[in-house]
Amino acid sequence: MSTGHQLPPGTGDGDAAASSRPPAPEPTHAERARTLVAGANRGVLSTVALDPAGYPFGSVATYAIDDAGRPIVFVSTMAEHTRNAAADPRASLIVTEAFPEGSDPLAAGRVTLIGDLLEVGGDDRPAVRGRYLAANPASAYYIDFGDFSFWRLELRSVRYVGGYGRMSWVEAADYAVAEADPLAGEPAIGILDHMNADHGDSLVVMARVLGGRADATEAAMTAVDRYGFDLVVGGPSGRAALRLGFDAPVAMPAAVRPAMIRLVERARREA
Amino acid sequence: MSTGHQLPPGTGDGDAAASSRPPAPEPTHAERARTLVAGANRGVLSTVALDPAGYPFGSVATYAIDDAGRPIVFVSTMAEHTRNAAADPRASLIVTEAFPEGSDPLAAGRVTLIGDLLEVGGDDRPAVRGRYLAANPASAYYIDFGDFSFWRLELRSVRYVGGYGRMSWVEAADYAVAEADPLAGEPAIGILDHMNADHGDSLVVMARVLGGRADATEAAMTAVDRYGFDLVVGGPSGRAALRLGFDAPVAMPAAVRPAMIRLVERARREA
Numbered sequence: 001m002s003t004g005h006q007l008p009p010g011t012g013d014g015d016a017a018a019s020s021r022p023p024a025p026e027p028t029h030a031e032r033a034r035t036l037v038a039g040a041n042r043g044v045l046s047t048v049a050l051d052p053a054g055y056p057f058g059s060v061a062t063y064a065i066d067d068a069g070r071p072i073v074f075v076s077t078m079a080e081h082t083r084n085a086a087a088d089p090r091a092s093l094i095v096t097e098a099f100p101e102g103s104d105p106l107a108a109g110r111v112t113l114i115g116d117l118l119e120v121g122g123d124d125r126p127a128v129r130g131r132y133l134a135a136n137p138a139s140a141y142y143i144d145f146g147d148f149s150f151w152r153l154e155l156r157s158v159r160y161v162g163g164y165g166r167m168s169w170v171e172a173a174d175y176a177v178a179e180a181d182p183l184a185g186e187p188a189i190g191i192l193d194h195m196n197a198d199h200g201d202s203l204v205v206m207a208r209v210l211g212g213r214a215d216a217t218e219a220a221m222t223a224v225d226r227y228g229f230d231l232v233v234g235g236p237s238g239r240a241a242l243r244l245g246f247d248a249p250v251a252m253p254a255a256v257r258p259a260m261i262r263l264v265e266r267a268r269r270e271a
Numbered sequence: 272m273s274t275g276h277q278l279p280p281g282t283g284d285g286d287a288a289a290s291s292r293p294p295a296p297e298p299t300h301a302e303r304a305r306t307l308v309a310g311a312n313r314g315v316l317s318t319v320a321l322d323p324a325g326y327p328f329g330s331v332a333t334y335a336i337d338d339a340g341r342p343i344v345f346v347s348t349m350a351e352h353t354r355n356a357a358a359d360p361r362a363s364l365i366v367t368e369a370f371p372e373g374s375d376p377l378a379a380g381r382v383t384l385i386g387d388l389l390e391v392g393g394d395d396r397p398a399v400r401g402r403y404l405a406a407n408p409a410s411a412y413y414i415d416f417g418d419f420s421f422w423r424l425e426l427r428s429v430r431y432v433g434g435y436g437r438m439s440w441v442e443a444a445d446y447a448v449a450e451a452d453p454l455a456g457e458p459a460i461g462i463l464d465h466m467n468a469d470h471g472d473s474l475v476v477m478a479r480v481l482g483g484r485a486d487a488t489e490a491a492m493t494a495v496d497r498y499g500f501d502l503v504v505g506g507p508s509g510r511a512a513l514r515l516g517f518d519a520p521v522a523m524p525a526a527v528r529p530a531m532i533r534l535v536e537r538a539r540r541e542a
Binding site for chain 2: 042043044045046047048049051052054055056058059060063076080090091092093094096098101103105106108110112114115138152156157161
């Protein structure tokens, strides 16, 4: 784990102080940003327009990321954004989390990566070509066209918005070394489905004993990451969100099951 | 109809000249852009960042449009894009057409509206409030918060991209008077479903007689708008796209049925 976990500002568990439980660990905003960007392959690129001069110009772009999380786009030399970037490299790429049709788009996560968009030189081309092609299989039809080129966004700063009131500026250096969550995407969906379908009783016991919700009668898992998981817990005192942490970060999906069993067994012993 | 239909550059039916049929009428790019923007309520706003100064900054915004198609956004005074626009009004809003998950995002339509983002004054507030609320029901919870304000994008130019190789700059004045297609959205989906499910034989006859595809053995409708519809036609000579026009533009969904019957009857008479 190249970056330790920290509590992002303003996301502490308000209940923790009252019950003297330590706050459950959670991903940093740098890690959440990196996870979101790594989990998608398209966004909106903003460049500085040549005409009308100086206006910020939004366009659709598909991308891959390199080891430092920098986006690599593959663009036609005739496209507006390419001509804009050739004249002025200042740019940003915003990537938004997928959300169900009809839900509030402002509640979904998004990341704006800000920096300088520079053409990738010939020596780097084979490496970025492989990455881009892997992330965008549809590009196989034109990836070797002569009038397309690769450009890399050299990052200056990163804006993370996790939804209403959960946002911060992230240092580009922190984003560069942050690791995407190993459970993001399909593994997390599978874990949530399995826990909610087959282990509701275990979730309630954990909420009661480990989460300080002694009155819990129902609990549903709403998110999971390497550091722990989020529950919505219901009982006579009402419904509230609750976060519980694993004893140690899990490095891969297969490590979730033993980590979860350890928590459940401890909760049952102490119940 | 305030704007006549024209063939956008580069979208002519290559087959028309050969068969001396007149090209089928189709929406202008101004009309396509207006239809796309009217059919959505969220996009990515690009503003000029205060920090890092001068960089184009992409953010998520929800919007409504006014009678001239200008987007009205409702934003927190503390948000980055609001502080950016207060210092420098230059902005753009990009709206993308919905497309199925997993399909190529570069094949979907998008419109970039470019202009100056200016705060809406007190007198205009009630009118824009109603429009915004109608387009964004979720905003009812905070629409009367004091630290949010309405901003309108005064347009300078419009970039329309309909997919690969189908794009143009649209004059802001043409976009301002263009009408959104009356069939867009649910009506068009219903028409396509109905025609493909129940009237495949009529589509083939129209393709043969009105479309000059004498060898047609199958035809499927892929799009419909006030001026006509698109078919994919198959037969011994291969599969190809074909566009057929209504005799006159249809003003509302209920007018499609008689317009279609007229075409089918003529095709059957001339078959």
